[in-house]
Amino acid sequence: xxxxxxxxxxxxxxxxxxxxxxxxxxxxxxxxxxxxxxxxxxxxxxxxxxxxxxxxxxxxxxxxxxxxxxxxxxxxxxxxxxxxxxxxxxxxxxxxxxxxxxxxxxxxxxxxxxxxxxxxxxxxxxxxxxxxxxxxxxxxxxxxxxxxxxxxxxxxxxxxxxxxxxxxxxxxxxxxxxxxxxxxxxxxxxxxxxxxxxxxxxxxxxxxxxxxxxxxxxxxxxxxxxxxxxxxxxxxxxxxxxxxxxxxxxxxxxxxxxxxxxxxxxxxxxxxxxxxxxxxxxxxxxxxxxxxxxxxxxxxxxxxxxxxxxxxxxxxxxxxxxxxxxxxxxxxxxxxxxxxxxxxxxxxxxxxxxxxxxxxxxxxxxxxxxxxxxxxxxxxxxxxxxxxxxxxxxxxxxxxxxxxxxxxxxxxxxxxxxxxxxxx
Amino acid sequence: xxxxxxxxxxxxxxxxxxxxxxxxxxxxxxxxxxxxxxxxxxxxxxxxxxxxxxxxxxxxxxxxxxxxxxxxxxxxxxxxxxxxxxxxxxxxxxxxxxxxxxxxxxxxxxxxxxxxxxx
Numbered sequence: 001x002x003x004x005x006x007x008x009x010x011x012x013x014x015x016x017x018x019x020x021x022x023x024x025x026x027x028x029x030x031x032x033x034x035x036x037x038x039x040x041x042x043x044x045x046x047x048x049x050x051x052x053x054x055x056x057x058x059x060x061x062x063x064x065x066x067x068x069x070x071x072x073x074x075x076x077x078x079x080x081x082x083x084x085x086x087x088x089x090x091x092x093x094x095x096x097x098x099x100x101x102x103x104x105x106x107x108x109x110x111x112x113x114x115x116x117x118x119x120x121x122x123x124x125x126x127x128x129x130x131x132x133x134x135x136x137x138x139x140x141x142x143x144x145x146x147x148x149x150x151x152x153x154x155x156x157x158x159x160x161x162x163x164x165x166x167x168x169x170x171x172x173x174x175x176x177x178x179x180x181x182x183x184x185x186x187x188x189x190x191x192x193x194x195x196x197x198x199x200x201x202x203x204x205x206x207x208x209x210x211x212x213x214x215x216x217x218x219x220x221x222x223x224x225x226x227x228x229x230x231x232x233x234x235x236x237x238x239x240x241x242x243x244x245x246x247x248x249x250x251x252x253x254x255x256x257x258x259x260x261x262x263x264x265x266x267x268x269x270x271x272x273x274x275x276x277x278x279x280x281x282x283x284x285x286x287x288x289x290x291x292x293x294x295x296x297x298x299x300x301x302x303x304x305x306x307x308x309x310x311x312x313x314x315x316x317x318x319x320x321x322x323x324x325x326x327x328x329x330x331x332x333x334x335x336x337x338x339x340x341x342x343x344x345x346x347x348x349x350x351x352x353x354x355x356x357x358x359x360x361x362x363x364x365x366x367x368x369x370x371x372x373x374x375x376x377x378x379x380x381x382x383x384x385x386x387x388x389x390x391x392x393x394x395x396x397x398x399x400x401x402x403x404x405x406x407x408x409x410x411x412x413x414x415x416x417x418x419x420x421x422x423x424x
Numbered sequence: 425x426x427x428x429x430x431x432x433x434x435x436x437x438x439x440x441x442x443x444x445x446x447x448x449x450x451x452x453x454x455x456x457x458x459x460x461x462x463x464x465x466x467x468x469x470x471x472x473x474x475x476x477x478x479x480x481x482x483x484x485x486x487x488x489x490x491x492x493x494x495x496x497x498x499x500x501x502x503x504x505x506x507x508x509x510x511x512x513x514x515x516x517x518x519x520x521x522x523x524x525x526x527x528x529x530x531x532x533x534x535x536x537x538x539x540x541x542x543x
Binding site: 062063073074075078079130137138139140141142 | 439472473474495497498500501503504507508513
């Protein structure tokens with residue numbers, strides 16, 4: 001039996017709660033702002049998908065502030081990275097949305113935690129610089145748990161007292177799709193009854209600027225134009241941060257609690273490009289296979305897909321590869337499902353990307369709409385045959401195929417469906 | 425390439441009341457033990473893992489673990505903060521001998537006295 005999603009929580013550039021996020025998606029309102037990294041006005045990177053309402057620039061948690069309504073004890077804060085703070089807020093929202101109290105998941109052997117982040121580059125740098133300044137004589141005792149990849153699982157497991165399973169995934173921008181996929185498998189195998197899946201990333205110079213040095217970021221200074229997936233003039237992605245959490249449950253467990261199923265996680269698939277360390281296969285070979293495997297796992301065919309949530313980050317190579325892969329799977333069969341690239345609104349949230357798209361798919365299904373591509377001007381040639389609506393589409397989207405791709409050619413795709421399994 | 429700047433100790437006290445910052449500056453100028461104690465007590469109150477709004481009354485006999493709610497990580501955090509602030513090293517053996525605020529004060533003052541070219 002496929003698991004159902006019973007709760008979602010959002011700390012994103014386009015809103016810090018599901019109502020605001022849904023409104024932003026419906027209205028095509030982006031969350032990208034002008035920024036000046038490291039106080040250097042000369043840098044070509046002028047915009048980012050910022051997280052609002054949090055002040056977490058300092059490497060010292062005592063200087064941080066966050067929106068009201070989240071109770072985060074000091075003994076957890078001291079080991080957290082900024083994105084860990086986002087993640088706790090997102091998980092609290094998701095649990096509350098699923099009508100679960102933190103006491104319901106604490107020490108419950110049937111609840112697992114599946115996390116994805118790249119760690120905190122800012123805290124790693126700060127802590128190691130501090131250590132090096134005294135030639136190794138001393139360092140922050142919580143430097144390891146607050147900064148390395150895995151910091152999310154360490155801290156969230158302790159904070160929410162998770163006893164079922166705790167794990168983390170590191171496959172760059174496919175990470176949280178992997179977390180979601182393996183959570184689905186554990187639920188299907190009956191190993192657990194409930195899984196909390198969370199992806200999170202920081203929005204700061206240390207996490208994002210290194211991508212500029214790969215020439216992966218957009219140099220566009222207009223926040224409304226910088227992230228333009230599939231556009232002929234796209235010039236790179238816009239870095240962004242935040243956290244998204246999802247609560248997945250075995251259908252019997254959701255039914256037992258009387259929890260409303262928002263969507264079904266129908267299936268997933270993965271495949272790799274076997275090509276380059278950072279660049280996608282030019283024809284999206286791995287992505288296409290991952291999409292086919294996700295459809296097979298969900299026991300559906302391309303014609304059953306109502307729309308596609310694209311990974312498209314607004315990079316020249318990546319978007320082109322994905323457009324070709326989608327075209328080969330759908331257009332060649334005479335199918336034209338609407339394709340939406342929500343990174344046009346949020347920017348690219350890296351490890352968080354897959355969980356964020358999953359959260360958006362849940363909102364699309366429960367709210368009966370499909371986000372558009374409001375920043376798209378002229379679509380690139382590789383998109384010929386694809387249906388890329390500019391405006392939001394009203395109506396139930398049916399089954400959604402959601403794509404993610406990461407460095408190393410890692411591709412992970414998911415299929416989400418209305419909870420009854422019947423497409424709209 | 426720009427060198428990594430060394431940590432500057434005084435901003436570490438930015439969140440503390442003015443009298444704590446002044447005590448630290450006086451200690452830097454004159455090296456007096458009572459100023460060390462003012463800073464140390466303020467830090468010990470601040471680094472409690474589950475701090476309540478009102479600061480507890482702290483005396484020499486106040487125990488870090490039993491009276492102030494410290495756990496081993498919070499002790500390590502406090503020690504690291506004091507090491508960095510006063511630019512000295514407190515060993516694991518030193519820490520094991522500390523159970524009260526009085527013990528901690530004696531330990532820090534001993535370390536500072538033994539530091540070559542103190543303050």
